[in-house]
Amino acid sequence: MGTTDIIVKLILIVVIFLISLVIAMYSTYAERKIAAFFQDRLGPSRAGPFGILQPVADGTKMFLKEEIIPANSSKFLFIVGPSLAIMTACIGSAVIPWGQTLQIGTYVLDLQVTDINVGILYIFGVVSLGVYGVMIGGWASNNKYSLLGAIRAASQNISYEIAMGLSIIALLMTTGTLSLKEIAAQQHGWHWNVVYQPLGFLIFIICAFAETNRSPFDLPECETELVGGYHTEYSSMKLGFYLFAEYINMFISSAVMATLYFGGYNFPFMHSLGLSSNWVTILGVIALFAKIFFFIFFFMWVRWTIPRFRYDQLMDLGWKTLIPLAIANIVLTGIVMTLLK
Amino acid sequence: MSIFYFIAFLTILFAVLVISAKNPVHSILYLVLTFFTFTIQYILLNAQFLAIVNFIVYMGAILVLFLYTLMLINLNKDSEPMKTNLVKIAAVLGGGCLMVVLVGALKALGVSQPVVLKNPDLGLVKNLGKVLFNEFLLPFEVSSLLLLSAMVGAVLLATKDKKTTA
Numbered sequence: 001m002g003t004t005d006i007i008v009k010l011i012l013i014v015v016i017f018l019i020s021l022v023i024a025m026y027s028t029y030a031e032r033k034i035a036a037f038f039q040d041r042l043g044p045s046r047a048g049p050f051g052i053l054q055p056v057a058d059g060t061k062m063f064l065k066e067e068i069i070p071a072n073s074s075k076f077l078f079i080v081g082p083s084l085a086i087m088t089a090c091i092g093s094a095v096i097p098w099g100q101t102l103q104i105g106t107y108v109l110d111l112q113v114t115d116i117n118v119g120i121l122y123i124f125g126v127v128s129l130g131v132y133g134v135m136i137g138g139w140a141s142n143n144k145y146s147l148l149g150a151i152r153a154a155s156q157n158i159s160y161e162i163a164m165g166l167s168i169i170a171l172l173m174t175t176g177t178l179s180l181k182e183i184a185a186q187q188h189g190w191h192w193n194v195v196y197q198p199l200g201f202l203i204f205i206i207c208a209f210a211e212t213n214r215s216p217f218d219l220p221e222c223e224t225e226l227v228g229g230y231h232t233e234y235s236s237m238k239l240g241f242y243l244f245a246e247y248i249n250m251f252i253s254s255a256v257m258a259t260l261y262f263g264g265y266n267f268p269f270m271h272s273l274g275l276s277s278n279w280v281t282i283l284g285v286i287a288l289f290a291k292i293f294f295f296i297f298f299f300m301w302v303r304w305t306i307p308r309f310r311y312d313q314l315m316d317l318g319w320k321t322l323i324p325l326a327i328a329n330i331v332l333t334g335i336v337m338t339l340l341k
Numbered sequence: 342m343s344i345f346y347f348i349a350f351l352t353i354l355f356a357v358l359v360i361s362a363k364n365p366v367h368s369i370l371y372l373v374l375t376f377f378t379f380t381i382q383y384i385l386l387n388a389q390f391l392a393i394v395n396f397i398v399y400m401g402a403i404l405v406l407f408l409y410t411l412m413l414i415n416l417n418k419d420s421e422p423m424k425t426n427l428v429k430i431a432a433v434l435g436g437g438c439l440m441v442v443l444v445g446a447l448k449a450l451g452v453s454q455p456v457v458l459k460n461p462d463l464g465l466v467k468n469l470g471k472v473l474f475n476e477f478l479l480p481f482e483v484s485s486l487l488l489l490s491a492m493v494g495a496v497l498l499a500t501k502d503k504k505t506t507a
Contacts, residue, residue: 077370116389117389117465117466117467118389118390118393118466121390121393121394121397122393124397124401125393125396125397125400125401127401128396128397128400128401128402128405129396129400129401131401131405132373132405135405135408135409135412136370139366139408139412147412150412151409151412151413154405154406154408154409155409157405158402158405158406161401161402178466
């Protein structure tokens with residue numbers, strides 16, 4: 001790996017980081033606009049044309065608010081909590097293949113930061129680390145509502161991680177690799193994994209909702225019971241980091257779903273259009289982002305349509321429905337694969 | 342090699358902090374860091390799969406459950422019962438005996454030969470899977486049975502005894 005490679009990778013990392021932040025920013029705007037549409041209102045409309053500057057105004061407000069650290073809190077951990085939340089949200093994007101290769105002169109640019117051969121497990125590890133941000137923040141606040149929110153987050157994440165892992169195992173049986181790059185490449189030309197693993201995808205998307213703490217699984221921050229949940233005591237940009245981490249997580253999990261089940265950067269007829277490979281790559285990146293935006297919209301669609309679960313319903317769904325279904329899916333996949341061999 | 346020594350130093354530092362921290366929650370957080378240094382060691386050994394599994398299973402699941410339990414039981418200094426001196430002396434004696442045994446055992450060992458693997462990529466998923474499911478299939482299956490029995494046992498302990506509650 002030469003110096004150029006390292007510089008190119010650094011630039012790629014910075015670009016992906018900025019894109020995640022911008023998408024997270026505008027997800028807040030999109031969420032409010034979509035909520036407004038579902039509830040037949042206008043939504044943010046004052047800052048700029050169609051309220052397009054609203055996220056900038058919100059962000060500035062977050063930065064300028066007074067920082068409050070509760071007197072009886074554990075100060076260091078109180079700051080570590082949101083930092084961990086935003087960090088784990090940002091490092092997940094490293095293994096996602098954003099597109100094929102771009103040829104610039106003689107240099108071949110790979111639109112993926114790193115292709116480690118345990119890519120899926122890396123994503124999984126990052127997801128499981130994400131709960132620490134919520135738990136540490138909730139505990140350090142020294143507030144019973146925060147603690148209850150943190151405990152809910154931990155038990156919910158652990159419960160749904162199992163079903164998520166089991167649904168991925170069935171996918172791995174059909175793909176035979178853990179590398180996200182190879183999985184994306186295998187889905188060329190309508191061989192999208194969702195066709196082969198419809199049940200697995202259903203389990204995966206439900207678990208993705210639970211892992212990102214999105215409604216109908218947003219019990220860790222359930223206002224009617226827990227004030228603000230784990231971020232009750234937070235203010236200013238530390239609160240902003242928690243909220244931001246949720247939107248980045250949503251973006252990353254949409255990207256993972258698009259890559260694992262919906263063909264990644266592949267789009268129909270990509271090699272029969274007669275375009276040069278660079279253009280195909282760029283169109284592929286656009287196709288991937290279109291899929292990602294659809295999933296982000298889907299997250300919001302569900303949030304403003306379905307009410308929150310009760311806690312026992314949440315646990316029942318995770319342990320008594322999704323895990324048996326995921327195991328059945330593995331067995332079914334195994335039988336079908338042996339029969340077709 | 343210098344990276345190894347630095348990470349090993351961090352491992353021992355965090356491990357000492359685990360037992361010296363006053364607050365049990367801080368203890369667990371130091372344990373998380375200790376396990377994280379293990380993960381780095383595995384990566385240095387080119388055992389990517391083991392590294393990521395250690396990360397997911399120990400850091401992501403087991404220690405979250407530890408933390409969860411500790412947050413619930415709310416250990417304060419007042420609620421912690423004071424141990425009698427007899428127990429303390431017995432603990433010191435027991436620990437001392439263990440140390441003597443460990444030191445004796447280590448002294449008897451010769452300087453270990455550095456193991457040179459035939460295949461340096463053994464830790465990658467593909468090779469590891471082939472080794473596990475060919476050469477070591479029986480031990481693998483036996484250990485999975487062991488885990489299953491542990492799971493059944495845990496479920497049995499957790500379910501209420503119908504005779505006593507009814």
